[in-house]
Amino acid sequence: MTRLPQPLIDQATETVTAARLVAGSLSEARDHLTARRPMTGQALKTAGFAEKAVIDAFTLRFSKLQDMVVRHLLRLVHQVELADPPEAIIDLVAAAERRHLFPETADWMALRRARNGLTHDYPTDPERAAAALEYALEQTAVLLDITDRLTAYITDRITPAS
C-alpha cells in the first residue's frame, strides 16, 4: 500500500477533526430545539434571546457542515486514494454514492434545499420559517450520518495498518 504524503495526512486529520466538532455542535443545537418541537410560527414570534441564539446556532452549523462536506470531505475521499477529485459537485456526490458514503443524490438535493429554506426564504414569515426549521431538524440525522460515513472512510485511509 502506497504511503500517503504527510502533509495530506495532516490536512485530512485536521479536516476530519473540524467536521466532527461542527457535527457535535449541530447535534447539540438540534437536541436543544427538539425539546421545543413542533416548531410553530407563534413559537418563533415569541422566542426570547436565548431561544433565538440556539436557532441561529443550529442554522449556522447546519449550513457550515454542508459546506464542509462539499468543499472538503468529498474531495478528501479522492485525495486519500491519491486520485484527483472531479470538479463538479454532482460528480463528487455520485462518486461518494458509489462508495456507499452517501444516500441517494435526491436526499442530498433535499438537504441543500433545506439549507436554502433555512437561511434565505422566509425572514418575515414566521409560519413558513417554522416549517423550514422543522424540516431542517428532521434532515439533520441524514447530514450527521453522511458526515460520520465520510470521516470514517477518510480516517480509515490515513491511519497506518497495524
Next chain:
Amino acid sequence: MRLSDTEIRHILEAAEDIFGPEAEVRLFGSRVDDTKRGGDIDLHITIPPRPDWYARRIDFEVALIRRLGDRRIDVVVLQRGQEPQAIDRVALATGVSLR
C-alpha cells in the same frame, strides 16, 4: 411566458404527483416576461392545507431538478386559508396559471 410545452408538462405532472390534483400552479417573476432572457423559474403553488407541505415542497423542487436539469427553481407554497404574504400577493397578481 418563457417555458416550453415540455417544461410546463413536467411541472404540472410533478405538482399533481406531489401535491395532488387540487394544486394550482402559477409561473411568476421574470419568466412571465417574453422580452427578457434566462432567469430563475419562480413557481407559486396554492394547495389545500396539509401538515407536510414543506417536505412536499422540497420533494417538488427535487423532482423538477431531476426532470428539467439543475436549474434555478424557486417554489412558494401557499396553503388555502393561510394569510398571503407579500410574495404570494405578487405571484397571485402577476403570475400566469400553467393549467
